[in-house]
Amino acid sequence: RLWSAKREDGETRVTADVTEPPRFAFIGVRACELNAIAIQDRVFLGGPFADPHYQARREDAFFVAVNCGQAGGTCFCASMKTGPKAEAGFDLALTEMLEDGESRFLVEVGSDEGHDVLAALPREPATAADEATATGIVARTTASMGRSMPEGNIRELLLENLEHPRWDDVAERCLTCGNCTMVCPTCFCTSVEDTSDLTGTETSRERRWDSCFTMDFSYIHGGSVRSSGKARYRQWMTHKLATWFDQFGTSGCVGCGRCVTWCPVGIDITEEVRAIQGGD
Structure with missing residues (x-):
């Protein structure tokens, strides 16, 4: 609260x-x-x-x-x-x-x-x-690491490929379940909820955990800014690996691999970067 x-x-x-x-x-x-x-x-x-x-x-x-x-x-x-x-x-x-x-x-x-x-x-x-x-x-x-993030300027790579066909490919697989954001140790998105009593004399505001994969997260008057699974996955990945540098001076990914482990359809963030890097 x-x-x-x-x-x-x-x-x-x-x-x-x-x-x-x-x-x-x-x-x-x-x-x-x-x-x-x-x-x-x-x-x-x-x-x-x-x-x-x-x-x-x-x-x-x-x-x-x-x-x-x-x-x-x-x-x-x-x-x-x-x-x-x-x-x-x-x-x-x-x-x-x-x-x-x-x-x-x-x-x-x-x-x-x-x-x-x-x-x-x-x-x-x-x-x-x-x-x-x-x-x-x-x-x-x-x-003995099971995976590796590709080398190179990933920030520039992603920001220069916002319309890459790979985003459509990952959107076909992504369930927008939000598992990756729930297990990621750096995700911090929240929302607020106001409640009041029946008399209207007492109210409170509570902050609760939220995910950028939900439809309501980017909702403003008139609808959601990111209404498709493609847009929501792209937002998550480009924020984590690109625009996080602009905000906080570092990558938002620490290589724990939990997003890969807990993805029910096996989406691998390192594989997605490598695919865009290779032009696939």
Whole structure:
């Protein structure tokens, strides 16, 4: 809830609703997710106006990252330079090392808070061999990515091909279900909904998660701006990989591959870029 209002004795009182959330600890965060959180920080905290609801949840959050020891079949973080090793944004980062059926963890400290937590745990100093093993694990993961984003200036490629026939091809397959936006760690689209009581003296506005794949998302007086599946997919992909640079100075994709994994018809964002790049 963003705010509530109440009319009493001829006066209307509006109250902003920013509650103090509980502290959060995120365990097992991957490098791609840390990069996604950094993007969300730029979106909600980096401009002249910070979002107080996001800010309240973001402050004092504790992150325990895990460097990936195995790449998934839809991962392409290496080509996006967002993984598989966590480089920043964590309090503690773990690399699991399996030896003789036993699991050990190499721990990297990323903050004072992380140092305090580690100080309270049983531990022993890492050896040069431990560090070499951890480095080798990450290197093997990097080499085993299931996919890769094509090289080149993807922003210019997409913006110069807004009428490419590939958009029609993907529209024939896309169900506009919104799965990709629900699992993408950088998607942040929302809508607002106003409700009032039966007497008309109390009302409130709530923000809810939304998707650019819904018909109502781009609705203005007279109809939807993006009424076709082609237009909505093109909007999502070009925003993620092109105009995001104009808004926030970075790509909106971190290579997690979840949009590929959860697409019920198997649309692959890297394949779509490669098809447009190749002129198919």
